Amino acid sequence: MSKKIGRPKLENPKDVEVKVRITTDMNNKLLDYSKKNHITRAEAIRNAIDELLNK
Numbered sequence: 001m002s003k004k005i006g007r008p009k010l011e012n013p014k015d016v017e018v019k020v021r022i023t024t025d026m027n028n029k030l031l032d033y034s035k036k037n038h039i040t041r042a043e044a045i046r047n048a049i050d051e052l053l054n055k
Contacts, residue, residue: 022030034044 030041030044034041037044039047
């Protein structure tokens with residue numbers, strides 16, 4: 001049999017979507033941070049939330 005085609009199942013799926021409005025300045029800072037750290041904007045936000053909740 002051939003392998004299944006499609007995306008693999010994730011161990012920890014990200015199935016909750018959060019929408020938030022931010023200023024243009026905050027978005028620009030977030031994009032700069034993401035580029036410098038070679039991560040996506042979403043990953044930068046998840047990291048910030050983790051840091052906030054683990055204090």
